Amino acid sequence: MLYKRSSELFAQAKKVLPGGVNSPVRAFNAVGGDPIFIKEAKGAYLYDADGRRYIDYIASWGPLILGHAYPPVIEAVVERAHKGTSFGIPTEVEIRIAELAVKMVPHIDKIRFVNSGTEACMSAIRLARGYTGREKIIKFVGCYHGHADAFLIEAGSGGATFGSPNSPGVTQGTAKDTLLANYNDLTSVKTLFEANPEQIAAVIIEPVAGNMGCVPPAEGFLEGLRKLCTENGALLIFDEVMTGFRLAKGGAQEVFGIAADIVTFGKVIGGGLPVGAFAARAEVMDHLAPDGPVYQAGTLSGNPLAMSAGLAMLTALNEHPEVFDSLAKKTAYLHKGFDKVLNEAGIPHQINSFGSMLTPFFTDTPVMDFATSAKSDTERFKRYFHGMLAGGVYLPPSGFESYFLNDALTYDDLDQTIDALRKCKL
Numbered sequence: 001m002l003y004k005r006s007s008e009l010f011a012q013a014k015k016v017l018p019g020g021v022n023s024p025v026r027a028f029n030a031v032g033g034d035p036i037f038i039k040e041a042k043g044a045y046l047y048d049a050d051g052r053r054y055i056d057y058i059a060s061w062g063p064l065i066l067g068h069a070y071p072p073v074i075e076a077v078v079e080r081a082h083k084g085t086s087f088g089i090p091t092e093v094e095i096r097i098a099e100l101a102v103k104m105v106p107h108i109d110k111i112r113f114v115n116s117g118t119e120a121c122m123s124a125i126r127l128a129r130g131y132t133g134r135e136k137i138i139k140f141v142g143c144y145h146g147h148a149d150a151f152l153i154e155a156g157s158g159g160a161t162f163g164s165p166n167s168p169g170v171t172q173g174t175a176k177d178t179l180l181a182n183y184n185d186l187t188s189v190k191t192l193f194e195a196n197p198e199q200i201a202a203v204i205i206e207p208v209a210g211n212m213g214c215v216p217p218a219e220g221f222l223e224g225l226r227k228l229c230t231e232n233g234a235l236l237i238f239d240e241v242m243t244g245f246r247l248a249k250g251g252a253q254e255v256f257g258i259a260a261d262i263v264t265f266g267k268v269i270g271g272g273l274p275v276g277a278f279a280a281r282a283e284v285m286d287h288l289a290p291d292g293p294v295y296q297a298g299t300l301s302g303n304p305l306a307m308s309a310g311l312a313m314l315t316a317l318n319e320h321p322e323v324f325d326s327l328a329k330k331t332a333y334l335h336k337g338f339d340k341v342l343n344e345a346g347i348p349h350q351i352n353s354f355g356s357m358l359t360p361f362f363t364d365t366p367v368m369d370f371a372t373s374a375k376s377d378t379e380r381f382k383r384y385f386h387g388m389l390a391g392g393v394y395l396p397p398s399g400f401e402s403y404f405l406n407d408a409l410t411y412d413d414l415d416q417t418i419d420a421l422r423k424c425k426l
């Protein structure tokens, strides 16, 4: 049995952890079977409890853009830990990481650190509501902004009307303030603005979507959103929890040349420790407590351990911006290799990629929003996932996730990955 120890651990886990995991996507519900348990990781490789090695394409769902156990981050954490991990009192490292983030990312003057991407997005929405004095927000079907109530909303049958909650525990009252638009469809956004004059505080979007698989914005889409927000007095929030410090130093704002009003971060900004952040121009951020009336707080926010890890990560990226180009080239290489294998095998597919994000979809139809992403063949995905796993490649255990390449991956690793696909019985 390939995964004997992992299966034993999963049986133990299920007794004390709901579903055996602390975040649902780690379970193999979408692909079947028991999740593997990881013992350690280094560079581009994961090692499981049974001693098997995997080439890793999730990098902890994005944070580890330079590979696992990246020495400067590990050294910063170890050195800091000896001096105490949290005080609940200001420390100098908070200023240094904030200065660096503000320097790397365009259109932001001030940044507040929190402990997760969820917290960052939840707080960004509160700030937008406090700033505009309006209550409703627009989000896109298929975009994920963390698990706060306001974001767990699915389209009702009316589509562009009021959403209904898609998780028990989210109230109708909350759901009615979250309006749903379709990704890459400006008309759906315009319709919502027209139907809710002077009521929309913000539009929140993943500027390159990753949570319905990788779906890049169509030409002109983000520009159009920027224009609609400005015309209607709503704030444009770029959720860059995935794309921030991954697509470029300045994230999607830099890549597309578009200024968002609020930007949220997570994942890479913490270098593998729990960190989120939200940032904006000073005039918006000054609405936040203690300067302004919009309340937001956190016992462990900006703790020196997490900030030291984040600072080491951002410093590395700031000093080596060639990493982004190197990653984009590796991603393009994988894209091309996968495309060739799937073409030769006659398997219907679409591969979307952008920068170091990539998703293969098993469908004939170009994927540009949630509805087209959902056409992907989930049975074929299961065979693909397990075939790749047995071939020593760890992929997200769901067809609707982005791969996150890390720069420790070598071209030899990419060739081995393409070879594993060739051997898969799809």
Ligand SMILES: *Cc1c(COP(=O)(O)O)cnc(C)c1O
Pocket: 115, 116, 117, 118, 119, 121, 144, 145, 146, 147, 206, 210, 211, 239, 240, 241, 242, 266, 267, 276
């Ligand atoms: C991961 C993610 C979040 C949530 O971040 P957590 O740290 O998991 O709470 C929010 N938005 C986007 C775009 C993400 O990818």
